[in-house]
Amino acid sequence: MSVVSLGVRALARREILRYVRMPRSTFLPPLVTNTLFFVVFGVIIGERIRSYGEFSYILFILPGLVVLGVTAQGFQNASFTIFHGRWEDYIEEIQTAPLTYEEMVLAYVVTSALRGLIVGVLIAGVGAIFTLLDPDVATVGLAHPLYVVAFVLVVSVLFSGLGVIGGLWATTFDDLAVMNQFIIRPLVFVGAVFYPLSILDPLWRTVSLVNPMVYMVDGVRYGFLGIAEIDPNTSLVVLTVAAVVTVLVDVWLFRRGYGLTE
Amino acid sequence: MSSQFAISTRDLEKDYGEVKALRGLSLDIGAGQFFGLLGPNGAGKTTFINVLIGLVKKTGGDARVFGFDVEDEYRDVRSRVGVAPQEFNVDRFFPVREVLMHNAGYHGVTKEEAAERADEALRTVGIYEKRDTKFTYLSGGMKRRFVLARALVSEPDLLILDEPTAGVDVELRRALWRIITDLNDDGTTILLTTHYIEEAEQLCDEVAIMDSGRKIAVASPAELTQRGTDTLRIQLSETPREVPDIVGTELEAGSIEAVTTEGREVVVTAKRANAVAPELVRRLDRAGYRATSIDIEPASLEEVFVDLTGGEDESEDDAPESESKRLESPEATT
Structure with missing residues (x-):
């Protein structure tokens, strides 16, 4: 017998079907955007940028772009599905189940992370x-x-968990856009996706x-x-703790009915 | 845990800031009953339902469904309850059959059985041919049918219907009545809120009248109707010059509320018109009036509702009082 209840599986199926059936608005945009990133930064500009160690620039930015995609999509999915459910009230189907x-x-977290x-x-x-x-x-x-798998899993769970909080907090669609444009995206762009920390002044590095x-x-x-500029094990532990705390906050908010019951 | 009550609340309170939506509501609804909840807008009916199903957190008091606490044992409560809300709250991403399958799944039903239940529910409410249509594209009546189907797909022991026939035509209303009456006959407890008094009168074993978050009365529709005032029309052989003074102290105190005239008719509003009618005719006779016919219009549940809740219907407030002797008490007329 599965440890995952039939109810969870039904909700997970619903969530996955929702985004799988709309690839033009879920999978195609990041595919196109990242293709453009690779064309512009990897090929056109990348050829003129000094390689990072033994790696070409396109290889250097690839892990950052993966993280960008994972975080943005995990956050966006969780925040949208919860906010839209609240907006249209159909999240009550879940609340009354x-x-x-x-x-x-x-x-919500697992399907958004997926x-x-x-x-x-x-x-x-x-x-x-x-x-x-x-x-x-x-x-x-x-x-x-194993580090790729571990980091990507933890990061996707962390940002899906944050997306749950965002979906519960938002009161308008503008709030969703604000979170994405003014919090998530800036963090990504100054998150050493396109440059190594070592090229920064000590102050900015700190x-x-x-x-x-x-x-x-x-x-x-x-x-x-x-290659790493920070001990990956320390990063993994810190991020794992952050992900667990975020998911616990999600559960607490659901239990309290934050954004749901009043 | 089992309970003789499908719903039992004690001193239930719900505040929205300064607004008190529920003020110490205590109510017992027996398992298997067809129970109606009546009240004007803002009476607290929907808040009461939402507390039961977990969409609103109570401020105080106790609320149980089949003996289970609605907050501490919320899963036991929710697994037994199906809800058809007043406002549509349906997942619009999927065709309606899939929405039903998902909902059955949330209640722990396997995918295969969920498909069977979805088909059965759609057939029950008569929209099976629309199974592959998204909710948005259903007509208003079909949407009403669908939310009932969704409430049925988990095969609940308690079915809560919040204004299920609001805005639907007579034919659909009667079709929905048949469906929920059959469910009640099969043992499902029904909690119905409605603005249509006729609906409560025809369907419910018992009704509660709420106003401003309080319970005003609980009784069967027949009992409540008896609390209302009947209208007694006594046709006279000639038009009286003034309203006859026919109310005596020997008549049961408080049973007569008003005496008016309309042409040759003396119109008496009384608690139990059939009990006072013979004495009134005798008094008219002694006063020199000859009664040629008597007609009694029994009180309706709607009139009782209006009396108890202070009257929602503005036409009641606008009714002229000319030629009437409004009686404050029997003594005032003697």
Whole structure:
């Protein structure tokens, strides 16, 4: 007998079907955006940028773009599905079902994380194609595959959990856009996706270390390329703790009925 | 845990800031009953339902469904309750059959059985041919039918219907009545809120009248109707020059509320018109009036409702009082 209840599986099925059946608005946009990133930053500009160590620039930015896709999609999915459910009131179907609050959060977080993971794999695939097309560039490899898996899993859960909070907090669609445009995206762009920390002044390097995105990008880069500027184990522990705390906050908010019952 | 009551609340309170939506509501609804909840807008009916199903957190008091606490044992409560809300709250991403399957799944039903239940529920409410249509594209009546189907798909022991026939035509209303009456006959407890007094009168074993978050009365529709005032029309052989003074102290205190005239008719509003009618005719006779016919219009539940809740219907307030002797008490007329 499965440890995952039929109720959770039904909610998870509903959530996955929702985004799988709308690939034009769920999977195609990040695919197109990241293809453009690879074309502009990897090929056109990348050829003029000094390589980072033994790696070409396109390989250097690939882990960061994977993290960008995973975090953005995980956050976006969880925040949208919960906010839209509240907006249209159909989240009441879940609220009035005999699911525990832990089960509700589990279904939302896992399915949103899955969407992030799928997008992450797609981005890595696009990056791999670009490296295959260029004979002067080494193909994407996995120096430490377990680290890639661990970091991507933790990051996707963390941002899906944050998306749950965002979905419960938002009162308008503008709030969703604000969170994405003014919080998530800036963190990503100053999160060492496109540059190594070592090129920054000591002050900005220190400031950058406050940004959790730096640890995610650096950890995933360690998994892909085997290079890291921060101890990946420390990053992984900190991010795992952050993910667990975020999910616990999600459960607490659901139990309290925050954004749901008043 | 089992309970003789499907719903039992004690001193239930709900405040929305300064607004008190429920003020110490204590109510018992027996298992298997067809129970009606009547009240004007803002009476607290929907808040009461939402407390039971977990959409609103109570401020105070106790609320149980089949003996289970609505907050501490919320899963036991929710697994036994199906709700058809007043406002549509349906997942619009999926065709309606899939929405039903998902909902059955949330209640722990396997995918295969969920498909069977979805089909059965859609057939029950008569929209099976629309199974592959999204909710948005259903007509208003079909949407009403669908929310009932969704409430049925978990095969609940308690079915809560919040204004299920609001805005639907007579034919559909009667079709929905048949469906929920059959369910009640099969043992499902029904809690119905409605603005249609006729609906409560025809369907419910017992009704509660609420106003401003309080319970005003609980009784069967027949008992409540008896609390209302009947209208007694006594046709005279000639038009009286003034309203006859026919109310005596020997008549049961408080049973007569008003005496008016309309042409040759003396119109008496009284608690139990059939009990006072013979004496009134005798008094008219002694006063020199000859009664040629008597007609009694029994009180309706709607009139009782209006009396108890202070009257929602503005036409009641606008009714002229000319030629009437409004009686404050029997003594005032003697």
